[in-house]
Amino acid sequence: MFIGEKVVPVFLLCALIAPGGMGKVLARWTEKAMPPAKSLGVSEIAIPWNASASALMYTARDKGYRVYLEATSQQAKDAAESAAKAVFAGLIIEPAVGNEREAQELLQKLRASYPKLDLRILLAQGKQPQVKGNLVYQRNGVLQVSSPTAQPWVDSNLAAVRLAQAVYPDAIPLYSFAWNATDPLQKQLGPRVADYALAVAEAGAFHSDLILELPENLQKSLANGEPGAWATWKQVRQVVDFYGAGNRAASKPEWSVGVWTDSEEKSYEVINLMARHNIPFGVLNKERLNTDTVKELDVLVAISAPEKEQIGILIEFAMAGGTVVLVNAQGTFPWQSDTPLRRSEFAVTYGVGKGRVIEFSGAVTDPETFAQDIRRLMTKERVPVSLWNSLTMLVVPYRDLRTGQVVLEFVNYEEETQEVQVQVKGSFASIRYGTPERSCCEAISPRYVDGFTEFVVPHLVTGGRVSLRPSAPEKKIGAPAAKSHRDQRFRYLSYRATPGRQL
């Protein structure tokens, strides 16, 4: 299946959408009563299109919300008509899995018929962000399988977001998910503040929009003004507000690894594991793979089979010093006329100009090891950002196009507050750190080593943002500004910058 057929339609092609902070949250509402938008602190509401939606959507509008109707492809026409007639904000189409292409065509038709309506399509594969456990619940018990010590399984939406952005780099991804119902305790007690906060922080960090599902009992309690519910929501709102500020349109993701693929199916797990290992990557499809889009890259992973045109691009990239990784390489390629530099059980390496081409003979059967190998192949001097000892953390680097600032968005998938040790390429005059809990901003003291800036982010609860202002200070190069105990933390940094820890 091609990305163009599956992922593309999954996202709204809405370059006209307002910046909406770093990540916009829409509340999904199903109960009759609701608090005013001003109190909830969420200005947009998503109402599933059904028999009782009609009354609800007018109530929502009266309460000050911008109302979006959520409808299946089959319901979309009627829902669009109602939404347009009532001058609601828009319609969100939820395609069934496999029907994304149809939904995309439908969207185009509806857009022509209702030009004032904001039309969006929901990402079909959204999932609850979390650290997943190893245990699997069965109907009559728990299934457990022993293994060597496993790294925490960070379940994120980054791979899906990146795949979607490959096709429409200017569109803003919109996703949602149902809360995990397999965990018995969560099923009984419902999501906790930390669960909501993580969901909002993740979407914000990935510069995506999120429809946040609110359980019925929380909706009712909020509508009834119950203090316990409002105490919970107050904490969630702190995170919503934090990511609701800013201008994501002014920044673009920084990446040094490109993944060229035209197949979501073939590449999803590889990309998912690259995300989990904090490899700063972007996805390119056939239309976007050209000498311009790859010239700033360090490593180019080709998952799709290259044809004549792409082979030329790969060779040019390698000649200039890049590393090309060809997955499931079949056929004859020009570089094969040279003697390989190295052969292993799974891979053959050829020198091409200043760079190299590595051919993997088969498909990626072990994405975990493959992702670790990609990290090993990255040129240390060109890695935009590395975390140390942060197995439950994802970081996404952005460059502010107006100011040149580097902005790092952190997401901590574990509930425990953590310190993060960070290494960023380049020297920076100032480093400022903000979080939903402490707002903006706290200055961080860096130290400068071999063209990198190293610092420790303190107290990362769920999400945090570090802004690094360029212009290297004089005389500070090599001067340790960190406290002595922090120096100790960096003792192994050159060796342990990757999160690949196994006991």
Added chain:
Amino acid sequence: MRWSRASAGGVLLATFTAMCLAAPELPRAMFHKNKYAMGTEFEIVVYDESAAHAEQAMEEALEEIVRLDAVMSDYKTDSELSRLNRKAHFHAQIVSADLYCVIEESLQYSKISGGKFDVTVGPLAHRWKAVLNGAPAPTVEEEEKLRACVGYEKVVMTPPNRIEFHSPCLEIDLGAIGKGYAVDRAVEILRTRGIKSGLIDAGGSTFYGMGAPPEKAGWLVHLRDPSGKLDPEVLLRDNSASTSEQTPKSLLGNASAGHIINPENGMPLRTRYSLSVIAKTGTASDGLSTTLLLLGPEKGRELVEGVSDAAAIWVSSDGQMEIATSGPRILLGGESRNDTPVKDSEQKTRTAER
């Protein structure tokens, strides 16, 4: 007939006792909680009558694991172990009961394995982990220098709480046993809180089964099988299972790296086996798993049969298998669902290729 007070009281007591005995047990539900510690995810599942009680007990057990991480971590520079690694060279240091206890037990495994298991392998382990992350392999000189730092006999334990290193560069790495110790302490807490049935999982590599799930004989754990052909299983009931395996080879051919170091030659262990152990405690199964992987099946069998209530299974990716046991049964190919499990005596000598 007139009843005396005593006989009436006796009847009442008997009736009350009978009622108590006959009272149906409250239905127990399953609860789950997990937490990140020691570089992996710890999970606890318990059966209990009360969600609040289960939640509280699991939280306390997980907090204990987090506390022990702050004691035993060699990654956290402010951990008790890191301080010991910085200061104990020719200077005895006073340590906590936990740290003393886990190091003391580690040294026992070093002794019974003739030094194959060695927690002082830290300097070599760190260096080879760096190779896994892309650093060049150490030179012969560097490796010799690092090997000179290693040796469990250079750790001097003075009861009740003093530890000294008779080496200028020795470092202890509890990665091969610390999780098992933490699991045991968590089990203690759950028991103290009245939990009778539960499973603790330390990142998939060490499990401890407390009691049994309702209407089950024990906690069924599928053991690691890199061949995918054998499906070895064990029923845990107040005992533990651990698995060790060398880090998978890089697809690029960087075969020399690995996180399990052979103290005899200072190099990452080369083995085709994955190894699972069953033992009475988490500390024992965790410590034994690395030890037995290093020893291999031939020498390992002798060790297993000398330890009470232990069993081990070595499985290679091509389906080669060796089993040794001094008690616990390892079931094969879904035998837990059959009526005729393999006898212990058969298992002791069983070597199979499938």
